[in-house]
Amino acid sequence: MPAVLMVLSAADHWTLRDGTRHPTGYWAEEVAEPHRLFRAAGWRVTVATPGGVPPTVDRLSLRFPAGAPWRLRRYRRHLAAHAEEFGSPRDLSELDPTDYDAVFYPGGHGPMEDLAVDPVSGALLTRALHAGMPVALLCHAPAATLAATDADGRWPFTGYTLTGLSNREELLNRFARKAPWLLEDQLVTRGARYVRGRVPLRPFVTVDRNLYTGQNPASSVRLTRRLIADHSAAPALAVRVSRVVAAPPERVYALLSDITRMGEWSPETYAARWREPGRRFTGSNRIGRFYRWRMTATVTEAAPGRAFAFTTAWPSSSSWRYALEPVDGGTRITESVTRAAPQLPLVRAIQRVVGVRDRAAHLRAGMATTLERLDAALRREDGDRTRTVPPASR
Missing domain, CATH: 3.40.50.880 (Class I glutamine amidotransferase (GATase) domain)
Structure with a gap:
């Protein structure tokens, strides 16, 4: 304890x-x-x-x-x-x-x-x-x-x-x-x-x-x-997902820390904008057609090439972190979320109505999708760079 x-x-x-x-x-x-x-x-x-x-x-x-x-x-x-x-x-x-x-x-x-x-x-x-x-x-x-x-x-x-x-x-x-x-x-x-x-x-x-x-x-x-x-030794919620991508940590960090692109890979967040550049941002979120909310986040860690983290205050106080580890051929991204206290009963009830009965499982699936989309975004950028290089210089 x-x-x-x-x-x-x-x-x-x-x-x-x-x-x-x-x-x-x-x-x-x-x-x-x-x-x-x-x-x-x-x-x-x-x-x-x-x-x-x-x-x-x-x-x-x-x-x-x-x-x-x-x-x-x-x-x-x-x-x-x-x-x-x-x-x-x-x-x-x-x-x-x-x-x-x-x-x-x-x-x-x-x-x-x-x-x-x-x-x-x-x-x-x-x-x-x-x-x-x-x-x-x-x-x-x-x-x-x-x-x-x-x-x-x-x-x-x-x-x-x-x-x-x-x-x-x-x-x-x-x-x-x-x-x-x-x-x-x-x-x-x-x-x-x-x-x-x-x-x-x-x-x-x-x-x-x-x-x-x-x-x-x-x-x-x-x-x-x-x-x-x-x-806390035992937070109310703790979920972690990892994926290796073929890109250096500095490049992955640049993509992650550009929160204006968050809507491209997050299944829940469809738009985000800075309120104070580098410090605070707001995100527009949804689950299904009818459950929508806005969250305010504060950046708590911004270490280029190593980690990007932030906390959210509403509808639940949560801590999110992307840890970047160099590995052979690329970077291992570990996305984690922790929540100290359980969600409010009203929030849990709304989530059940829209089909989310197990929030941890729902988050795990969404985080896996996020990392898949990040990987795809990096691959698209690689493809775009290849196409823009003149044939004689390839």
Whole structure:
């Protein structure tokens, strides 16, 4: 059973520039949703805070407009059902991050007050990062990285691509104009490659090596599902198909990474276009005549000649990857898909109506067709090149 260390702030206020204390703590969605998803996926969760102090929920995170009324009720119910667990956290100083499979930091303004300057938390993050463990930071939680230092005094997150609550989003809070500092500014100043989604307050997740970050509260589910999908011993779905094609890896990669051609080989995706070139794209999909949907995908790996990967958020959060391996006479393409959580009951019901009773078998057949069509596309290109060469030079 995978185990995750969930580190919460112990602060109940955020000291502003004028010395006033703004009541805060952890953000309900950022704790309740990841905790729920980890438990549902069979992960063991250990809650810890600096000094083992019971954490405080930010009351604003349980009121509109922090979420739709039905969502807020769900957060309250989950936190109440696990009140004993959250009310008696472990002391962070007594824990070794390498005893766990992942470290997860939720946000709220609390981390700006205590974790940003906590040497115990900073040392834990540094050790986890260098050990290659998955480290996930959500919304304001990247503030905790500011307390991390290497043995030579350098910031260990220098050069990492990461996200966190943007200046635009922070300044939507009136009291934030009194903030002593803003998270985005500090991360950039320290040397991180800060990125953010195009639309404020919408889900945005980025992964760089073993560092997982989510931009805002709305990213809670997507970040957690990505972490679970990447590191669960037994995902809800895992399908893999391979095929050897007579082309070098670099050429195969060029074809795969051109998502505008995805409709040529995928049985389900009939059109795709970039929303942010090289980073995000949308696809139009169908099964049969009547079941159609659109998916949004985020590129998570783009290694020319080696691998191309992306995650999809709707209707199911899935991770797709094409691994390229040079072999005699060409390239072995291995296409794989993993899904951490089962599909929604409504989605499964619709799929049964259109004749898809075994989604894994359906995907396996579709992926095999995809690789067959990729092979055919490469062969056509070879034929076109041969026909364009003058006979005298053949």
